[in-house]
Amino acid sequence: MENSIAYPQKVDVLKIFVTGDQKVGKAAFIKCVVFGAYDPYLESALQLDFMTREIKVEEELVVVQLWKTEPPSYHCAIVIYDVTNRSSFAYALKKLEYIRQQRSNDLPVLLLANKIDTDKKRQVMLHEGELAALQHCALFNEISCTEATNTRESLTLFIGSLLSLNNELFSEE
Secondary structure, eight states, rough: OOOOOOOOOOOSSSEEEEEEESSSSSHHHHHHHSSSSSSSSOOSSSSSSSEEEEEETTTTEEEEEEEESOSSSSEEEEEEETTTOOOHHHHHHHHHHHHHHHHOOOOOOEEEEEGGGGGGOSOOOHHHHHHHHHHTTOOEEEOBTTTBBBBBHHHHHHHHHHHHHHGBOOOOO
16 A cells, blocks of 8 residues: 655645654754754753744755644654653654554654764664654654754755655745
């Protein structure tokens, strides 16, 4: 059976719900994307419901809102877990199942494994994340918010995949 993804009509702003267990790096990921780096001296919790960033993807400028709290509606989701915390991976799997139950396979999802800079403490292996993403029709990547490794790149690739699958998703300026 082929998985079909039903994309919304054109949008001016791409709303992305960023979710995961506590202390997996949701706020750090958003700050890395928006500011370009992780700053441990900034307050640890993101105080706003969302932050906005313009991102150039495949010669197109895309306005992205990254939501840490679930917005009333959103176009895609990013589920983050901590590779050094197996229970955060279990929580991410439950979130993926919840998203698929609520939205079926129509919602584009990116599964991110954070904290790869602490590889010696790793409890969740790369192949486990890849398999979970495959089973839940999601894209997958590993990141480190502390080192700003693959944070913007993961988001850019995710949005690029949306563009390549359905260029009508985004409004033209």
